[in-house]
Amino acid sequence: MALPKAKEDALQARLAGLPALSGKGWLAAARGEALARLDAMGLPVRRDEYWRYTDPASLNAPEAPVAHRFDASDEAPPFDGMDRLKVVFVDGVFDPKASDDLTLAGVTIERLAEAGSKDIHWAQGTYGILEARGQTPVARPFAALNTAHATDGVLIHVTARAAKPVSLIYVHQSETSDAILHHCVKLDPGAELTLLENGPAAARFSKVLEVEVADGARFHHIRLQGRDHERRAVTHVFARLGTRSEMRSFTLTANGRLTRNEAVVELTGTEGRAHLAGAAVGDGEFHHDDTVFITHAAEACESRQVFKKVLMNGATGVFQGKILVKPGAQKTDGYQISQSLLLDEDSQFLAKPELEIYADDVKCSHGSTSGAIDETALFYLQSRGLPRRTAQALLVLAFLAEAIQEIADEDIAEDIRARLERWLARHGTKG
């Protein structure tokens, strides 16, 4: 079928603002294939089923819309004081001076740009490969665009238990920076890694993270998207999980003009386990979209999706989640919950929680709720002497608790709780 003109035009306009592809080696080949995929799908338009609740215009635009820097120095940077290996990107460009030495026991870390020119590399089996798999049944054009035009990123190969977490730090400096980062993580059988990500990254940020979790491996992922920042971001996580492997991912988003976080997870071995969680708080001009697609392709796997949003002063929250249980994926345990707390009249929540099930011996459920804060609970707390604002913050934190509980590391969970508490103290509804 011919590509609708609007999608074709959007793509051509966007590509015109990007450098032409060149170079040799495996990476150039992967980029070329991604470009071919992208040509076939074009860029998204509002009429697309998976963009009906999020306007892709600012992501499609040839130039990144301006975003001012935000000074978040009133609180300690996330993961401060943790023993971790820091990899710093400034406006999407690796900063070797600010980064630690990239050697770590049990892990090899390479820059995409350097590894890409080699003839043979392990990342050939991952880079763009998981992204391509994730393009059906739902097209994810920004991911293909990223694969084709990523300017930097890291390739992380984990062969054993990583000695310490790898921490990717994204610094934003230029008001019009347009960053495209692409990372690959490969965990060998039985390996384990904690990947931390934080920072606003750029005025517009596109990021793809492809993760191959081999049998028995464990991948922990904790991400804090730059607080109170004006950025536009579209991020993708593509993960493939083997037998008895585990993935846990948690994302905290506190403001941001437009954030679209997609996660595409495929459980391909028996007894795999994928937990994805997100807590988002938005005040005012905030549009946050979690789009999650979990495929159960093997027996006896477990997946959990826990996404909570607190919205105020006209903020918009979107959740599009899907559990697909393929034929034969018996004994699947799939759980999905998406909830929004709307703190005022102007905020809105748009959700599409889907189930698609082709096996009968499964336990799948989803729930989605939306509503205002419970006035009775608020009244009760006030009657106990708590100021209204404090009472409200307490109830909001209680509401977000289920998502935060998905973080295995207690110290990080506690730190995130404290950050949310401070954020809620700074932001409130009018009147």
Added chain:
Amino acid sequence: MTAILETTPDLREGVDRETIETVQAMAGKYKYGWETEIETEYAPKGLSEDIVRLISQKNGEPEWLLNWRLAAYQRWLKMEEPRWAMLNYPEIDYQDQYYYAKPKSMAQKPKSLDEVDPKLLATYAKLGIPLKEQMLLAGVEGEAEPRKVAVDAVFDSVSVGTTFKAELAKAGVIFCSISEAVREHPELVKQYLGSVVPPTDNFFATLNSAVFSDGSFVYVPPGVRCPMELSTYFRINAENTGQFERTLIVCDEGAYVSYLEGCTAPKRDTHQLHAAVVEIVILKDAEVKYSTVQNWYPGDENGKGGIFNFVTKRADCRGDRAKVMWTQVETGSAITWKYPSCILRGDDAQGEFYSIAIANNAQQADTGTKMVHLGKRTKSRIVSKGISAGRAQNTYRGLVSMHPKAKDSRNYTQCDSLLIGDKCGAHTVPYIEVRNNSSRVEHEATTSKVDDDQLFYCRSRGMDEEEAVALVVNGFCKEVLQALPMEFAMEAQSLVAISLEGSVG
């Protein structure tokens, strides 16, 4: 804030493979698969402006309605058939259908039921739909005060008769075929036709607007509680013929009506198209209950033949405190594409949707509802039970939309799916749009299989496998079955059992 209402059904381990074996042939079990041999007059095959004119002329329609049809036809030519539903069916050749078929004996419109061709009367009698007045639907015999049900019987493209018209007229209720209403009550038809489902609404509704041949019309005047249940029985008989009926129900202020709809068709190897439109207008303080038992021929076990059912049903609660309740039992059709909707426009309006959708063998169903909350303090409730067996695909697709002005509104949605066998699919695609914070929306969905412990218990009590499954499934559907009028509840219960015959090994 609302509590988490998600629940997980009690699922027990230890599957007895034999109990969920693949589905056997259901062919031969469709009770209504026979054909009435009757001389039929067809319009030429295919669709064109001339056919639209012909249908209009056959119905003796005024100019405005012909123009309305022609505008719809022109519009339809430019539209694309929607393919977003999770349905897989071959390309429909819209030129390879008859758009108008009527029994020759209906050439002269019978003045009363006594004049109707006995063959037609016998057809309906065989279907269990007595067209003689005073007769009762199955299941209610022996009641001290016999319950009356008025029936409008639609055979292929025409209405063959409507019972109890005189008695209804005494109460001021108009119940007749829509072609008759166009002639007798043009002002009402003109005012309301297309006001809920405009001719431009969607591909199939637009097609229907161009070629609808007949259907039922109901008007209940202010303050009147319709003295009996009204019902329409649709029968497709002729081969290669599409049925395009249009139902318009207007329930004036403070009035009440309960309306039942049933449908069957003969077994044929070719697919037949059914594209109906139902429009319901509900004014202040009025209430309409609309119940459907859809039992079109589902095709054989390999998906050969069967009705393609593309239906647009919508109720507009225009006045404050208007209330509508949709109840549907969808057991037939090869393809079901149907989303009865509620526009809750008036303040405190209420919409309810209760659905059982059963798909067996090669059937595919994509059905659900839309609840559009516009008025303040509007309430809606959705209870959907989907059952898949054989190689069938069953999808719940629904929308709950809370507009910014629909303050303090409430929705509760529950979608449960039951899978029998490992070759079928059950899917849930809800859209939830909440644009104000004083409204509460809760959605929950579960998917599970027939509980082996329950089956075992029934078996230990001496039931055979099929009876046991029927009982368990009826239990699963209980909340919906209870919402049906009694006459239909009986029929629906046995239909649930029949539809699943052969689905256990």
